[in-house]
Amino acid sequence: MDNSAILKAFNERSKHTLMETLDIEYVAVGEDYLTAKMPVNSNVHQPYGQLHGGATAALAESVGSAASNFFIDDKTQFINGIQLSINHIKSKREGVVFATAKNIHKGRTTHLWEVTIVDEDDNLISVAKMTNIVLNISKK
DSSP states (O other): HHHHHHHHHHHHHHTTSSHTOOOOOOOOTTTTEEEEEEEESSGGGOOOSSSOOOHHHHHHHHHHHHEEEEGOOTTTTTEEEEEEEEESOOHHHHHEEEEEEEEEEEEEEEEEEEEEEETOOOEEEEEEEEEEEEEEEEOO
């Protein structure tokens, strides 16, 4: 599958989800990373007009969870995020942020990701670490 087909599939899966609500779009994929972007506007602001940390965390978790799908058999397995730790470095009022997930550990049952969030000028906004668990789809 080529990269554009992979991105299209991830974006299709985001319809009618929080990712669609936050206008998160998967924009780049490579052998060891996945990147998504999110606009910074009043939809993701906290009351003081800055990017809400929860929206940033949702972006980080979305890209970290999606990236784990590269390493599983999605016909028999699925991913659940079990831990997210995020540090907010710089505020942002408008523009776009990009979250890139890079794999730190790819185990049989857990995956660990580092997610770096930068703005359109490559300023560091937040850094997150996310742990996912690989679960088997139960046969009913």
